[in-house]
Amino acid sequence: MKKGFKKLFAMLLAMALIIGAFPGGGAAKVKAAGTVVAVYDSSTGKVTISWSKDNARANYYKVYVQVNSGSWADKSASTIYSGSNTSYSYNAAYDSAGTYRIRIDEFASSASASVLTTQYSNEYVIGSASVTATPTNFKVVANTNGGYTISCDLSTDGYATLIEASKDGKTFVDFDKLYDRDIYDYAVSRYKDKLNSTVGDTNYFRACYVTSDGTKGPYTDVVSCKYENFEEMRAKLIEEAEKIKNTPATITYEGGYDVTKPLAAGMKKIFDHPAYHVAIECINYNNSYAFKYTLTTKMDGGYLISVDANGRYDDQDDDWKDANGNSVAFAKERVQAKKGEVYTLITPQAYTRSTTGHNTTEMNIDLVNNDIYFDAAFLTSTFDFSVAPSLGTLEVTKADTKSITLVPGIETSAVSTKISYKKKSDKTWKTTTASSNGTTIKGLKASTEYQYKWTKTCRASYKDDSGKEVTYTLTSKESAVKTVKTGLSTKPTVKSVKISKAVHKRTWVPAQWRDTKLIHKGYWNDRTTFTLTIKLKKKVKGAKGYIVQVGNNDPVYVKGNKTTIKFQTSIKGNQVGNKTKIKVSTYSNADKTGTGAYSKAKSSKIKK
Incomplete structure (x- = not known):
């Protein structure tokens, strides 16, 4: 019996521990008042609520409000807040006076219907808030409805704007409250009802911010406005409009x-x-x-x-x-x-x-x-x-011993590029117009520095006040002067050429398709890689680097001016054991333009 009782007790204890660890499986755990902190600021009319997670599984919260021990209510037909934050503030400026309390329901997620824990806040009292601000930009003007248009800036603290009116500027009555709009048109009926006004009367208005329990803030200055006759005012406005309609500025x-x-x-x-x-x-x-x-x-x-x-x-x-x-x-x-x-x-x-x-x-x-x-x-x-054309770019794409090719950046067809150029030692500039594909300046001297600059122009048009078409030219600012050197006239003299460490490599290039169209079939790609050593009899004066041509392959640019040129390169095919021709030229500009004359070609065997 003792054994059975102990077993039953152990089972009950285990169940209790499970329910405590997973409260979602049973009734919600309720915390005492004070766990949630709610603070009401009477100067702003805002309630700030903060709380901490009570259940480790809680990731979603719903917040409710209660007044004077009544039912748990909301501010928008559900809850005043729902989400994953553990703090919230809401505008209580329109709430009636009374004792308030906050309730927090904790959930595992937004999709969960089971409350894990319920927490309650301290009580806080909303009484007569202190309003210190005065409505700004308060205006009253007569409108063509036979009434007034009243406007002012809304309260940034959420208070309503109370409009008061008077027939004598001394005794004021409540006229209207503005809650969510800063301008309103009032018809004539309101003036008859509130002020018993007639056409021609001058009425007086003032405004203040007011809390939900009627506590008023400071008033604006009193504004007066005449109660106009609608038909007379309309006729007057139309008359004024007709007078100015045909008056030019x-x-x-x-x-x-x-x-x-x-x-x-x-x-x-x-x-x-x-x-x-x-x-x-x-x-x-x-x-x-x-x-x-x-x-x-x-x-x-x-x-x-x-x-x-x-x-x-x-x-x-x-x-x-x-x-x-x-x-x-x-x-x-x-x-x-x-x-x-x-x-x-x-x-x-x-x-x-x-x-x-x-x-x-x-x-x-x-x-x-x-x-x-x-x-x-x-x-x-x-x-x-x-808007004048932007200066854009003008690039040197080629320079040899007798010419320079200049290509402008992409422009619309309406924009043209004017090029000025001269020998650096000359004083007089020559001009030409660049084409979109590039302009080659010919008849230049080898091994010589030339300067160039440019401007962009376009034609524009408009109609003047008389309707006449006026056409004019717009010109960009002038570019900075740039310098380029033509190719050197001195040819490099090749003393010896040696090709070593040649290796043949063969790789498969698979077929390429675009949708259902074959771009190319698969093929074997053969290349031969080797080390090339060239010795010159002497350096070429003025060279920024050398251009090496191996057979019919693309040229190789080698920076620097030394008597020994050594680099690794590759050429098409299996060329091990074959001979190839090599020739050398120079370039005279840092951008590898200014190609000089080539040396005599020398043959060399491609060795392993």
Whole structure:
């Protein structure tokens, strides 16, 4: 009996240990309050939660919130957080006052439905938060709905924006709250309901940030606005638009602006119009160029702006800045502006998308006042600019005793390369135009240094204000002067030639296919490798190295100027025991150009 009891006890103990080690197999393990830390910051309205893994198998967590010992709730129809992090913060600015608590459920993975461990936080109290910030950029303007358009910056701490209104500027009533938008159009009905206003009245407005329990922050300055008659205002706007519709902008230039000259920093084109003042300026930007657009409004109302670079519009949502450096989404939505406000945009895209030749960057302005759209065509500011060809490259691909061949880098057919060259000791430059395949300058003297330089040019055109086609030439900057030496006239004198340590190797090259097409059949590749030793009677003055030709094989370039030339090479076929001819030349430039005359050929037997 004792033996059976001990056996039963051991089994029960083992089961208990298994459940403790693998709590997923039974009920979730519950930890006492205080394991999870939740901190509420009344100045920001945010709750910061942190916890540590309680179960070694836990890799996924779900977070719930409870208020005043009520049910475990959420913030978005499920949980306030789910994921693998062990910390989280959420905005509690809109939460009502009360005592709160956090619950953490631990899971083995996101796919697991079985809770490993449940942990609870300390209690924290949300009461009256202290709001210190004041709404910025608070504006009220009359709109063509017969009401007002009210705008301001939203709270960065998540508070609502309370709008208050008054008929006399002294007694204010709650008008509206803005939660997730920074601009709103109000119709006439709200003014009749809230203020009992009539056409012609001047109403007063102020704003503050407010918590969910009604705690208010500091107010903005009071802003006044006249309650306009919709039909009268509409008629007035149309009348103003018709007046300026056919008025051309006055255009002036600064900084040496000239459309036929290559783009340079400081060039500025200024447009002055009854509706706006625009300056488009080229500036230095990250070691390149960019355009700075400066808009000064000359009317009250809504503005929509788009920027076009070479026929492609860029959505400059947040690149425009107001006078305070705040982002303005002109391209995305109407910006309600007052007369005399200044906005700027710096966009490098307009230049980086440009091409060699004539280019255009354009700024289109729509004046918008709700359902009143003015014709955009008369509000277009265009900045024409020219991009000269890049200097590119001009490489010496061949130089011998009587000529030099120069090949330009890849260019479009519209770009040409002008080459200037002369003997280094001369003063007068001669010129020629390079072809895309290379240009050979002939009739040169052997063993002589020549200099060359180049520029790139292209033709460009545009239509002036009268519609006339204007064609002009753009020229790159001039390259630095480069020097090349023609081949040496002195031939090397070969004293002896010795071929040794010759080895024949044969390898199989398999057939090559491309899809179903045979490129070549398989074949045996025979090559003979050997050591070649050449002795010259004397060094050739001015040589940078030697060119050795073995039979009809490719030449071998050997750097240096010595009387003994020794290297290992290979030639086609099984040549062991055969004779081959060897001749030697020189090169006079470090890039192995400047080929001189070849020596007399000498025969040598290819020995093992």
